[in-house]
Amino acid sequence: MVSTETQAEIEEYLGQVPSWIEALPAEAADNSWHTVRDLQFGETELSQREKALVALSAAAAIQCPYCTHFHTEEAKLEDVTETELAEAVAVASDVRYFSTVLHGMSIDQDAFETETAEIVEHVKNQQAAAPSDD
Template sequence: MVSTETESEIEAYLGQVPSWIAALPEPAADHSWGIVRDLELEETKLTQREKALVALGAAAAIQCPYCTHFHTEETKLEGVTDAERDEAVAVAGNVRLFSSVLHGASVDHDEFVSETGDIVEHIKEQQATAHGDD
C-alpha cells in the first residue's frame, strides 16, 4: 500500500487512486508510483504523445489487455488518430515477429551487429547524397 502522502499525490494526478495501486507491495509502492509519475506523466525528452505511442506498442507486443486499454485511451487524450495507433501497434508487432525469427534461428549476434553497422553507413551515405542534390 502507498503512503498517505503518495495516495494524495496520485489522486491529484489521476482524480482517484486506482484499485491496482493496492497490488503494489508496500516496500516498493511509493517508489513504483514515483517511476510512473516521473517517467510517464512528467515532462521528459519525449512528448506525452510519443510516450503514449511507445507505451501502446509495448502493451500490444506483450499482449497485456490492461496496458493496451489504458494506453489506447492515453493516445486518444494526446490526439493520436486511429491510423497512427494502428501503425504503432503494427510496428511493435513487426519488432516482436522479427525478434522471434532472430532468436528462433539463433542468428549470430556479432554478425547482426556488424551488418547493422554496414546498413546504417549505407543509409547515411544515401541521405548525404539526397541532401547534396538539393
C-alpha cells in the same frame, strides 16, 4: 498501500488511486508511483504523445490487455489518431515478428551487429547524397 502523501498526489493526477497501485505491497507502492509519475507523466525528452505511442507499442508486444487498454486511452488523450494507433501496434508487431525469426533461426549476434553497422553506414551515405529540401 501507498502513503497518505502519495495517495493525495495520485488522486490529484488521476482523480483516484487505481486498484493496481493499491494491490502493491507497502514497500513498493510509493516508489512504483514515483516511477510512473516521473517517467510516464513527467516532463522528459519524449513528449507525452510519443511516450503514449511507445507504451502502447510495448503493451501490444507483451500482449498485456490491461496496459494496451490504458495506453490506448492515454494516446487518445494526446490526440493520436486511430491510424497512428494502428501503425504503432503494427510496428511493434513487426519488431516482435523479426525478433522471433532472429531468435528461432539463431542468427549470429556479432554478424547481425556488423550487418547493422553496414546498413546504417549505407543509409547515412544515401541521406548525405540526397538533395536538400531547403
